Amino acid sequence: MSEPGAEGAAAGDYDLTPRPPGASAVTLIQQMELADANLLGNVHGGVIMRLVDTAAGLAAMKHVGGPAVTVAMDGMSFLEPVVVGDVVTVRALVNDAGRTSLEVGVRVEAENIATGRRTHTSSAYLVFVALGPDGRPRPVPPVAPESDLDLRRQHEAKLRREARLARTAAIERIREERGEA
Numbered sequence: 001m002s003e004p005g006a007e008g009a010a011a012g013d014y015d016l017t018p019r020p021p022g023a024s025a026v027t028l029i030q031q032m033e034l035a036d037a038n039l040l041g042n043v044h045g046g047v048i049m050r051l052v053d054t055a056a057g058l059a060a061m062k063h064v065g066g067p068a069v070t071v072a073m074d075g076m077s078f079l080e081p082v083v084v085g086d087v088v089t090v091r092a093l094v095n096d097a098g099r100t101s102l103e104v105g106v107r108v109e110a111e112n113i114a115t116g117r118r119t120h121t122s123s124a125y126l127v128f129v130a131l132g133p134d135g136r137p138r139p140v141p142p143v144a145p146e147s148d149l150d151l152r153r154q155h156e157a158k159l160r161r162e163a164r165l166a167r168t169a170a171i172e173r174i175r176e177e178r179g180e181a
């Protein structure tokens with residue numbers, strides 16, 4: 001982690017007008033194929049994770065208006081199996097923004113075309129960092145919630161951010177105490 005203010009460009013170099021989550025929402029829809037699955041026809045978790053990262057990355061870059069890279073993915077759940085032939089819908093929404101990072105929430109649903117049954121199969125939260133032309137973190141526009149749901153998502157994202165920072169700090173402290181830093 002670098003020191004505060006280490007981003008390569010000043011805030012004035014970017015349009016930091018607050019943006020609503022809906023403005024950068026992304027939906028990816030894809031039918032699962034044989035190459036996505038194991039011999040039993042169950043889709044690999046990694047295939048779903050790639051779609052999640054792709055959708056979330058697009059939402060992050062739309063919000064920021066430039067490149068952004070994944071720095072963390074947490075809370076990735078696999079609640080129900082996804083099988084070959086299912087049509088998978090991946091929805092990504094920016095939940096909240098920090099100084100140079102932002103959290104994107106993703107929900108995955110799978111639909112069986114024959115029966116019309118639609119299942120919530122995965123959720124995840126990803127953190128992206130926006131990069132300037134020098135490849136260093138740059139400031140990002142704040143999130144402007146438009147609904148109670150946006151506000152709830154933003155509030156929960158702040159709690160997750162605090163938990164991530166506290167966990168990292170606690171681990172660093174223990175390593176320093178043991179002289180392993």
Ligand SMILES: CC(C)(COP(=O)(O)OP(=O)(O)OC[C@H]1O[C@@H](n2cnc3c(N)ncnc32)[C@H](O)[C@@H]1OP(=O)(O)O)[C@@H](O)C(=O)NCCC(=O)NCCS
Binds near residue numbers: 006097100102129137
């Ligand atoms: C993105 C990258 C340049 C950030 O460098 P860094 O020195 O950690 O930058 P900083 O310490 O200034 O942190 C930048 C922001 O990222 C956040 N961050 C960094 N690591 C994080 C982590 N593991 N989890 C959550 N947030 C993280 C910081 O909290 C900070 O957020 P804020 O500005 O909103 O407060 C560097 O981590 C990197 O290049 N990572 C690889 C990214 C990549 O290649 N992704 C593709 C996966 S293969």
